[in-house]
Structure formats: C-alpha cells, structure tokens
Amino acid sequence: MSYRKADGMELTSNALVNSLLALGAAALVATLWLWPRLARQRPLPVLGRIGLMTVTQALVLAVLALSVNNSFGFYTSWDDLLNPGGAKLTLTSNENHKGGAPASDELVQPSTEGGLETVTDLPKGPPKEVGKVESVEITGTESGLSDQMFVYLPPEYFDPKLAMVRFPVLLALAGFPGTTLQLLKELPVPQTAWELRKTGRMAPAIIVLARPTVAPPRDTECVDVPGGPRTESWFAKDVPEALRSAYRVSRSPSSWGVLGFSSGGSCALRLAMRFPEVYGNGTGMHADFKVAEDQFTGGNLFGGDQTLAAQSDLDWRLQNLPAPALSLLVISTRKESDYPDTLRFVDHARQVAAANPQFKVDSLYLDDGGHNFESWVRELPAALEWMSARLNWA
Numbered sequence: 305m306s307y308r309k310a311d312g313m314e315l316t317s318n319a320l321v322n323s324l325l326a327l328g329a330a331a332l333v334a335t336l337w338l339w340p341r342l343a344r345q346r347p348l349p350v351l352g353r354i355g356l357m358t359v360t361q362a363l364v365l366a367v368l369a370l371s372v373n374n375s376f377g378f379y380t381s382w383d384d385l386l387n388p389g390g391a392k393l394t395l396t397s398n399e400n401h402k403g404g405a406p407a408s409d410e411l412v413q414p415s416t417e418g419g420l421e422t423v424t425d426l427p428k429g430p431p432k433e434v435g436k437v438e439s440v441e442i443t444g445t446e447s448g449l450s451d452q453m454f455v456y457l458p459p460e461y462f463d464p465k466l467a468m469v470r471f472p473v474l475l476a477l478a479g480f481p482g483t484t485l486q487l488l489k490e491l492p493v494p495q496t497a498w499e500l501r502k503t504g505r506m507a508p509a510i511i512v513l514a515r516p517t518v519a520p521p522r523d524t525e526c527v528d529v530p531g532g533p534r535t536e537s538w539f540a541k542d543v544p545e546a547l548r549s550a551y552r553v554s555r556s557p558s559s560w561g562v563l564g565f566s567s568g569g570s571c572a573l574r575l576a577m578r579f580p581e582v583y584g585n586g587t588g589m590h591a592d593f594k595v596a597e598d599q600f601t602g603g604n605l606f607g608g609d610q611t612l613a614a615q616s617d618l619d620w621r622l623q624n625l626p627a628p629a630l631s632l633l634v635i636s637t638r639k640e641s642d643y644p645d646t647l648r649f650v651d652h653a654r655q656v657a658a659a660n661p662q663f664k665v666d667s668l669y670l671d672d673g674g675h676n677f678e679s680w681v682r683e684l685p686a687a688l689e690w691m692s693a694r695l696n697w698a
Contacts, residue, residue: 318422321370328363335360411546415441415452423488427498432462437494440550444542447534451518453543454484455551456494458501458508470552472509472559472695474688475543475583477516479566480523480600487513490677491565496684505685506692510553514543516564516571523600526571527616530607539571540579557630558696561585563687565680567592573632577621580628585694587633587687590640590675593618593649622652627660633690634665635683637673666690 335356342349342356420426420439427434435458443450460466476493478486487493493511500506516526519533528534544560547553554560562583564572569591576586594617597605606612614620632653636646646667653665668686673679 321367324363324367324370328360328367331356331360331363411443411445411542412550413441413443415439417441417452419452419483419485420454420488422485425492425495426488427495431457432459435459435461435494435498437488442543442546444538444546446541446545447538449518449533449535449538449542451514452484454488454494454513455547456497456511456513457551458497458510460508461510461552469697470554470559472507472697473544473547473553473561474509474511474691474695475539475560475562475572476511476513477562477564477568477571478514479516479564479568481517481521482515482566482568484513484515486515491680491684493684493688497688500685500688500692505689507695507697509692509695510547510551512543512547514539516568522602523567525567525595525601525605525616526574527595527605527612529605530609530612532602536575536578539575540582544582554697556696557581557584558694559584561587561691561695563587563589563691564591565589566675567596569635570595573618573634574616576630576632577618577628578615580630584629584696585631585691587635587691589635589680589683589687590637590642591634591646592642593645619649619652622649622656627656627663629662631664631694632666633687634667635669635687636667637670637679639672640675643669 338356339353342352417439420437423437426437435456438455438457440453440455441450442453458471460469461471476487478484478491482490488495493513497506497509497511501508516535516539517523518535518538522533524533524535526535526539528536539562548555557580560583562572562575563586564570566589569588570593572586573588573591573593574595576583595605595613597603606616614624634646634650634653636643640646650665650667653663657663657665668683668690670679670682673682
C-alpha cells in the first residue's frame with residue numbers, strides 16, 4: 305500500500321509532543337538556574353519570574369492538551385483546530401480511478417491533513433500487488449459537511465483485466481471521539497483485510513475508513529440534528545455519492561456494508577436499518593440500540609421530537625416498522641455491561657427474521673473482554689469475514 309507523506313509537524317504527530325516535552329524540560333532547567341538570580345523584589349526580576357512560570361506552565365498544559373487530543377481525537381489537524389467550518393483548500397489535481405478526467409463535482413480530492421505517515425505496518429509494494437491506501441477529503445452536497453477519510457483499494461482494483469469491474473464497498477466507522485487513524489492503528493482494518501485476503505477468507509473490496517465525529521467535539525450519534533450537523537445525511541447520501549463519483553464501486557445495496565465499533569457500531573446498525581437501500585449489510589461491535597443523549601451529545605439531539613427519537617430506536621423499529629431487506633451482525637462479549645440489552649435486541653430481531661426472510665440477523669459473543677480495543681481487535685477478523693461473505697459483486 306502506498307501513501308503520500310504530509311509536510312510539516314502534524315497536530316497529532318508524536319514529534320510535536322516530543323518537541324514540546326523537550327522544550328518543557330529546558331524551561332524547567334532554565335527556571336531552576338535563573339530563579340536565584342531573579343530573587344530581588346524589583347520590577348524586572350518579578351516580571352522575569354512571572355515569565356518563567358508562564359512559559360513552563362504553558363508548555364506543560366500544551367503537552368497535556370495534545371496527549372488528550374491524540375487519545376480522544378477531538379481535532380485531527382491544525383486546520384480542524386484553528387479553522388473549524390472554514391473554507392476548504394481546493395486542490396488542482398486528483399487521480400481519477402474511472403480512467404477519465406478528474407470528477408467535475410470535485411466531491412473527492414486528495415487530503416492535505418496527513419496521518420498515514422504515522423502508520424508503520426502497511427504492506428510495502430506496488431498497488432497491483434498489495435493494494436493502496438489513499439487519504440482523501442470528501443465534501444457533501446446534502447449535509448454541507450466535509451472530512452478526511454482513508455480509502456483502501458485492493459490489489460485487484462489495479463488489475464487491467466478488471467478495469468471494467470465495480471467493487472463492493474465497506475464503510476468502517478471509528479467510535480466517539482476517535483479519529484479515523486484509529487482504524488489503521490488501534491484497530492487495523494485494512495491490514496486485517498489484507499491478511500484475510502491472502503488466506504482466502506475475504507474477497508476484494510474497497511474499504512472506506514471514517515469517523516462519526518464530523519462536527520467535533522460534539523457526538524451527534526450519526527443523526528440529523530435539527531438546526532445542527534446533518535451527520536445521517538452525510539453517511540447515507542453524501543459519502544456514497546462522493547465515492548461513486550471517484551471510484552469504480554458497485555451501486556447495489558447488497559454490495560455495500562457498514563461496520564463500526566462502540567458508537568461507530570451503533571451508527572453502523574442504525575444506518576443499515578434506516579437506509580437498507582444504501583447499506584444492505586451492517587455490523588455493530590459493542591453497539592447501543594438507542595441513541596444516547598448526554599453531555600457529549602450537547603443535549604437533545606432530536607429537538608424534542610419524539611417521533612424522530614423513536615425512529616432511531618432500533619428496538620422500536622423492529623416492533624413497529626416493516627422488516628428491512630438486509631443482513632445484520634451483532635458482536636459483543638458476555639462481560640459487557642449492556643450484554644442484556646444486546647441479547648434482547650437479537651432476540652427481537654430473530655423473531656422478526658423468522659417471519660421475514662429478507663431480514664437476517666447473526667450474533668457473535670466473546671466469553672470475556674470489555675469495551676476496549678483489545679476486544680475489538682479479537683472480533684475484527686470474524687466481522688470482516690462475515691461481511692465479505694455477504695457483499696455481492698453486482
């Protein structure tokens with residue numbers, strides 16, 4: 305897999321944190337050395353002491369802030385931090401994977417945010433042998449949102465014999481408030497898919513890596529917030545439209561799947577159940593089945609509209625709406641605190657599936673494990689293998 309290295313010191317880079325740590329240590333040494341020399345109670349020595357304390361504390365706070373941001377992914381770039389919602393950089397070139405000129409609507413363009421240079425375990429080699437991961441900026445016409453995503457193209461995508469073939473698509477979602485990079489580092493989705501492909505356990509597919517936190521730091525739970533971010537429209541309309549404009553992707557719902565962990569898993573199941581005409585397959589790892597509204601969501605996500613809230617409740621949908629034509633996989637552990645909720649949803653889903661053959665549900669459970677990456681890494685191969693078996697080539 306190949307990638308383009310970004311220039312400069314990225315907001316989320318270890319080099320930036322290490323540089324500030326070094327400066328902080330230097331400031332501390334300077335403070336200890338200069339403090340006795342600034343002991344006199346005169347204006348300049350007093351200002352010197354204040355300056356030393358201010359610089360040292362500012363550097364310590366900066367290291368703490370960067371460390372927290374890198375862990376939780378509130379901001380993924382300097383532009384994300386300093387210019388939220390600002391004008392997006394328009395690039396003049398883009399590799400078009402349909403074989404013609406760049407897409408006229410420019411919905412997908414190369415991203416300048418970087419991040420791929422920090423991933424060290426991507427297979428090395430030409431795209432036709434190991435595939436390729438691209439960093440792109442996707443812009444939505446329906447929602448008005450824009451965000452960086454990573455797109456994995458399998459080796460077969462570059463085979464001249466398959467130049468007219470459209471490929472299945474898997475959208476993989478991180479949790480809240482995680483970054484898209486987590487799907488390459490903490491949960492290595494393309495790397496795992498590559499290993500499964502080599503052993504014949506996964507068919508070629510285009511994998512799109514995204515984060516549900518497209519309006520940081522708010523958790524929108526992938527819904528259209530009245531008067532706020534339209535995250536549901538972003539994933540249900542804008543992202544598929546953009547991908548179709550730039551890549552050779554299948555247009556059949558049965559060829560599209562969405563997978564996620566934690567809140568990303570909740571989004572995955574909700575998107576599949578609400579938009580089966582887009583995503584015919586959904587996998588939720590340690591998902592919730594009802595939209596949570598807490599301090600992270602900024603209060604009421606539905607503006608007090610109980611109808612909107614009910615329609616995003618997956619249990620309510622099973623009991624009150626016609627069964628959609630799609631396949632679902634629910635994954636969790638028997639030690640999870642919400643394991644009883646998972647069992648209840650799966651039980652209701654299987655009752656619906658028994659009377660509606662077009663609706664299918666499977667479940668997988670680990671005997672132990674918590675709500676963490678250790679569990680999700682263990683579950684990922686089975687999730688990808690299940691999804692691959694259901695993504696049709698059409």
